[in-house]
Amino acid sequence: xxxxxxxxxxxxxxxxxxxxxxxxxxxxxxxxxxxxxxxxxxxxxxxxxxxxxxxxxxxxxxxxxxxxxxxxxxxxxxxxxxxxxxxxxxxxxxxxxxxxxxxxxxxxxxxxxxxxxxxxxxxxxxxxxxxxxxxxxxxxxxxxxxxxxxxxxxxxxxxxxxxxxxxxxxxxxxxxxxxxxxxxxxxxxxxxxxxxxxxxxxxxxxxxxxxxxxxxxxxxxxxxxxxxxxxxxxxxxxxxxxxxxxxxxxxxxxxxxxxxxxxxxxxxxxxxxxxxxxxxxxxxxxxxxxxxxxxxxxxxxxxxxxxxxxxxxxxxxxxxxxxxxxxxxxxxx
Numbered sequence: 001x002x003x004x005x006x007x008x009x010x011x012x013x014x015x016x017x018x019x020x021x022x023x024x025x026x027x028x029x030x031x032x033x034x035x036x037x038x039x040x041x042x043x044x045x046x047x048x049x050x051x052x053x054x055x056x057x058x059x060x061x062x063x064x065x066x067x068x069x070x071x072x073x074x075x076x077x078x079x080x081x082x083x084x085x086x087x088x089x090x091x092x093x094x095x096x097x098x099x100x101x102x103x104x105x106x107x108x109x110x111x112x113x114x115x116x117x118x119x120x121x122x123x124x125x126x127x128x129x130x131x132x133x134x135x136x137x138x139x140x141x142x143x144x145x146x147x148x149x150x151x152x153x154x155x156x157x158x159x160x161x162x163x164x165x166x167x168x169x170x171x172x173x174x175x176x177x178x179x180x181x182x183x184x185x186x187x188x189x190x191x192x193x194x195x196x197x198x199x200x201x202x203x204x205x206x207x208x209x210x211x212x213x214x215x216x217x218x219x220x221x222x223x224x225x226x227x228x229x230x231x232x233x234x235x236x237x238x239x240x241x242x243x244x245x246x247x248x249x250x251x252x253x254x255x256x257x258x259x260x261x262x263x264x265x266x267x268x269x270x271x272x273x274x275x276x277x278x279x280x281x282x283x284x285x286x287x288x289x290x291x292x293x294x295x296x297x298x299x300x301x302x303x304x305x306x307x308x309x310x311x312x313x314x315x316x317x318x319x320x321x322x323x324x325x326x327x328x329x330x331x332x333x
Contacts, residue, residue, distance in 0.1 A: 001044025002298050004279050007174030008199030011117065011148060013076050015273060015298045017203065018291065019049040019282040020063055026055040028286050030062055037066035039288035043295040047076040049177075049203070049282050051122055052107050053083035060110035068112060075117075078203075079107045080152060080177075082122030094333050095125035095133040104145050119146035120177055121162075124154050127333045134165035141171040150175035150203070155325050156190035163198045173200065178325070180204035180278070182213060182271055182310060183241060183318055190322040192277045201279035204272050208283075210238045213268035215251060219244040245317060252313045256306050262297070265290075269297035274307065 003012045018040040023033065040048070050063050060079060067075065081103040084093040091098050104119060119140060125133060137149045149171060151159060159176060166173035176195050178187045180202065187202065195202060208214055216224055250264070257267040272281050283294045302310075311318075 001046075001295065003046070005201075006118070006148070006203070006279050007172070007195075007201045009148060009172055009174045011076070011174070013047040013203075013280055014045045015280050016043075016045055016269070016295050017047040017049050017078070017280045017282045018045050019205065019284050020059045021051070021054050021205070021284060023059075023284050023286055026059070030065070032286065033062050034066045035288050036285045036291055037063070039285070039291040040295075041070070043291060045291075045295065046074060047078065047280065049078040049205075050111075051080035051083070051120075052085050052103055052110075053080075053122070057085050057106065057110060060107055064110055064112040072113060077111060077113060077116050078118040078120065078150075079111065079116050080120040080122035081107075082125065082152075094128055095121055095136075096128045097132055097136040100133065100136040100140070104140050108145060115144055116146050118148045118150050118175060120150040120152050120175070121154070122152050124151075124158050124329055125333070126329075126331060130158075130161055131165060134162060134169060138166075138169040138171050148172050148174050150177060150200075152177035153179070153325060153329065154191075155329075156194035156322070159191065159194055159200065160198065163200070173198075175203050175279070176200050177203045177205060177282075179206045180272055180275075181207050181209045182268060182314055183209045183246070185318055185320050186322050186324040188275075188320065191325070192275070196277050202275070202277050203280050203282065204278055205282045207272045207281040208265055208268045209241060212238065212241055212246065213250060213253075213264060215254065215264040217242065217247050218251070219247040241317075249314050249317055253310060256309055256313075260300060260302065260306065262300055263293060265294060266297040266300060267302070269294050270300035270302055271307075271310065273298065274302055 002015045006013050050059050081100055086092050140146045163173050180187055257264050269281050272278050285291045
């Protein structure tokens with residue numbers, strides 16, 4: 001497993017991160033979750049990503065239990081704050097000082113640790129002054145409850161404003177966690193160059209476009225039973241992308257994967273890691289075998305001609321509009 005520095009910091013993370021969105025505490029039984037975490041550790045993954053909102057706090061509990069007994073100093077544990085938790089009361093979401101302070105304490109308790117390595121704003125909060133949010137993060141860092149701060153799905157302008165506050169307040173804003181994959185490239189024109197300028201790295205989620213880039217969905221055929229596309233909770237992204245044109249183009253990527261002697265899933269994860277500003281890709285798993293397969297992608301180098309062929313095959317199915325990040329952000333709370 002390769003490790004790399006996160007942003008302009010001294011913190012190293014594994015290039016493949018194990019994440020537990022929509023798995024732990026939800027679609028994956030706890031015993032299988034433990035096996036998947038063990039597989040990640042055995043493969044050299046040291047970085048684990050979660051959020052308080054996943055399974056309404058249960059995912060943090062499961063991850064904390066799965067990591068119990070591991071040497072804490074050898075792990076990097078990442079979590080997030082913004083979305084509702086608990087009974088969904090008026091202050092149970094957002095980035096107000098109240099919600100942030102209560103959320104970090106809850107996350108630490110559930111994860112069974114005294115601190116998290118990276119605490120991330122899960123979305124931008126238009127209802128709370130940015131200064132209030134950043135002051136709360138600064139205090140959390142000074143209290144030793146988080147070592148570094150990151151954001152998730154923020155625009156370039158929002159990142160720039162937050163970075164200015166972090167410099168003034170004396171803590172390090174080192175990462176952005178956006179959706180990024182062959183089909184969804186909205187960060188490339190603005191977020192990536194801004195982050196590179198300011199010293200942030202990308203930790204990307206959904207490198208496989210929520211399963212589409214694994215090739216398991218075939219044009220003109222029923223979706224596999226139990227797959228993400230069949231769930232009532234399937235995201236807007238996967239519903240919009242599940243058409244025969246996209247699925248056919250994904251199948252047309254197989255010859256490239258075959259030439260590189262990798263699976264389509266490995267090709268997808270390796271593709272995001274080709275971006276110099278991407279420090280790591282988050283993978284999820286419902287079986288240990290998926291962890292073992294995806295970890296191998298960190299060693300794959302895709303030649304320039306193959307990268308060009310991928311662009312040609314996917315063509316105009318690729319979403320590149322940076323405004324999509326702002327469009328997908330929550331409004332007033």
